Amino acid sequence: MKRFYVLAMGLLLAASYSLACTNFIVGKKASVNGSVICTYNADDYGMFIGLAHYPGGSHAKGEMRQVYDWDSKVYHGQIPEAPVTYNVIGNINEYQVTIGETTYGGREEMVDSTGILDYGSLIYIALQRSRTAREAIRVMTTLAETYGYNSEGETFTICDPNEAWIMEMMGKGPGSKGVVWVAQRIPDDAICAHANQSRIGKFDMKDKQNVLYSKDVIKFARQKGWFTGKDADFSWKMVYAAPNFSGRRFCDARVWAFFNHFKSGFDRYLPWAEGKDPYAEDMPLWVVPDRKLSIQDVQMAMRDHYEGTPLATDTLDFGGGIWQMPYRPTPLTFKVGGRKYFNERPTSTQQTGFSYVSEMRSWLPREIGGVLWFGNDDGNMVAYTPVYCGNTVQPECYNTPGADALTFSMKNAYWVCNWVSNMVYPRYSSLFPDLKEVRDSLERSYFARQDEVEAHAKALYATDKAAALKYLNDYSNLQAQRMLDRWKELAIYLIVKHNDMAVKPTKDGRFLRTETGLGARVERPGYPAAFAEKLVRATGTKFEVPENK
Numbered sequence: 347m348k349r350f351y352v353l354a355m356g357l358l359l360a361a362s363y364s365l366a367c368t369n370f371i372v373g374k375k376a377s378v379n380g381s382v383i384c385t386y387n388a389d390d391y392g393m394f395i396g397l398a399h400y401p402g403g404s405h406a407k408g409e410m411r412q413v414y415d416w417d418s419k420v421y422h423g424q425i426p427e428a429p430v431t432y433n434v435i436g437n438i439n440e441y442q443v444t445i446g447e448t449t450y451g452g453r454e455e456m457v458d459s460t461g462i463l464d465y466g467s468l469i470y471i472a473l474q475r476s477r478t479a480r481e482a483i484r485v486m487t488t489l490a491e492t493y494g495y496n497s498e499g500e501t502f503t504i505c506d507p508n509e510a511w512i513m514e515m516m517g518k519g520p521g522s523k524g525v526v527w528v529a530q531r532i533p534d535d536a537i538c539a540h541a542n543q544s545r546i547g548k549f550d551m552k553d554k555q556n557v558l559y560s561k562d563v564i565k566f567a568r569q570k571g572w573f574t575g576k577d578a579d580f581s582w583k584m585v586y587a588a589p590n591f592s593g594r595r596f597c598d599a600r601v602w603a604f605f606n607h608f609k610s611g612f613d614r615y616l617p618w619a620e621g622k623d624p625y626a627e628d629m630p631l632w633v634v635p636d637r638k639l640s641i642q643d644v645q646m647a648m649r650d651h652y653e654g655t656p657l658a659t660d661t662l663d664f665g666g667g668i669w670q671m672p673y674r675p676t677p678l679t680f681k682v683g684g685r686k687y688f689n690e691r692p693t694s695t696q697q698t699g700f701s702y703v704s705e706m707r708s709w710l711p712r713e714i715g716g717v718l719w720f721g722n723d724d725g726n727m728v729a730y731t732p733v734y735c736g737n738t739v740q741p742e743c744y745n746t747p748g749a750d751a752l753t754f755s756m757k758n759a760y761w762v763c764n765w766v767s768n769m770v771y772p773r774y775s776s777l778f779p780d781l782k783e784v785r786d787s788l789e790r791s792y793f794a795r796q797d798e799v800e801a802h803a804k805a806l807y808a809t810d811k812a813a814a815l816k817y818l819n820d821y822s823n824l825q826a827q828r829m830l831d832r833w834k835e836l837a838i839y840l841i842v843k844h845n846d847m848a849v850k851p852t853k854d855g856r857f858l859r860t861e862t863g864l865g866a867r868v869e870r871p872g873y874p875a876a877f878a879e880k881l882v883r884a885t886g887t888k889f890e891v892p893e894n895k
């Protein structure tokens with residue numbers, strides 16, 4: 347996502363006040379079921395967005411496409427339409443190609459404000475024109491080199507059912523209508539991640555099968571005087587977007603946390619993630635995990651707050667409040683007494699507009715094999731519902747007429763989910779267990795039915811493809827709408843159960859009553875023990891009750 351960047355040491359570094367977006371990537375031999383998996387948290391304050399849809403179709407010669415900036419909706423220009431375009435739902439198309447991104451900024455002077463294509467438009471245009479990840483890379487780079495690229499430095503995740511790629515791209519300055527870029531295939535048995543800090547360092551220019559790049563990727567840096575060494579020593583990120591404290595602590599730390607979940611001994615790279623040691627060892631671009639990852643593993647990784655690590659935000663300081671909230675307000679940095687301080691920036695964050703985990707499977711018919719597990723708020727606070735890649739009609743809750751960033755709607759998942767999450771945030775340890783129970787119950791129900799649903803769809807597909815796709819579309823939309831209904835019930839349940847910082851007793855999800863029909867006596871849990879201890883340490887004897895009183 348685009349954000350504000352600051353200039354440091356001649357570089358436009360990713361030191362924004364929100365440092366948006368996180369992507370995880372899992373190769374097909376690193377997943378439990380052989381699927382390629384990738385994720386995207388689209389994080390931006392004030393962002394209101396649902397589930398995108400671009401229908402496939404045929405286009406006459408000479409037909410033009412109008413390009414509007416994905417973030418600002420400002421008109422940029424037009425490009426020729428492709429003769430044929432493919433159906434896109436969310437960030438996946440009918441061929442299971444999935445594309446996500448994170449913005450890292452990079453050198454300010456490389457931004458070309460005259461380019462027609464911004465990063466968001468480039469993603470959705472490529473999805474409409476590509477049947478494989480490699481084809482998407484070709485489409486994106488050709489379009490950017492032809493019509494210009496007007497965004498900052500960007501890292502893209504580009505995957506299909508067989509391959510996973512990471513690509514980094516930057517413009518070549520005002521009026522250049524050109525880009526430099528490099529794309530690296532992630533090994534099938536590996537996992538990778540990026541989170542608003544450039545990740546590709548040195549790359550093997552001789553490995554034509556797994557490494558792609560612009561012909562002047564090094565020459566351009568030499569012309570600018572940014573690189574003078576041997577080609578073999580060229581590092582994309584160190585030349586175009588070298589990490590500073592912000593790029594490591596706010597960004598690469600999220601990558602470190604993902605790797606740390608699935609690779610033993612990764613505390614070796616904690617000093618890099620902490621960002622303070624200039625000589626710390628950098629992390630590899632990818633790692634081979636100790637075990638294979640399931641969709642559920644990856645969903646949980648999207649909900650991470652550094653739990654169980656030295657960066658944990660849940661219990662280590664007063665910033666979490668009475669009920670150990672693992673979220674922190676932004677800006678990420680603040681000043682006290684003339685000194686600058688910071689908040690941690692974990693993967694799970696309150697400003698997420700939408701979140702998904704994409705599952706791409708080569709052994710199924712293409713419109714059945716691709717599932718976008720989608721949520722319209724912070725991934726920790728939503729149930730990811732299934733959206734099949736052949737779907738052509740969005741559920742109403744993810745595409746609600748009349749709802750927008752300033753208009754609340756009870757029919758809209760973004761607003762209902764945010765209503766619930768914003769109740770939970772400040773009283774996290776007290777309310778979150780109730781949300782988690784509902785969230786996990788819904789997700790278990792989706793996974794329990796997945797084989798049955800897909801088997802039925804596959805049988806239909808053999809004789810009536812249209813009927814199979816409608817069946818999956820109807821199923822997806824029904825689950826999304828049921829999730830919305832359940833979330834409304836959850837909102838009411840939370841306010842009734844936790845009203846006035848007390849807790850009404852329940853059994854099997856039902857409120858207890860006395861023999862006369864009144865509500866059972868409320869429980870008053872008071873401060874959690876950990877917070878009470880911190881409070882006493884901070885205030886000393888101020889609130890101590892005298893003995894014998």
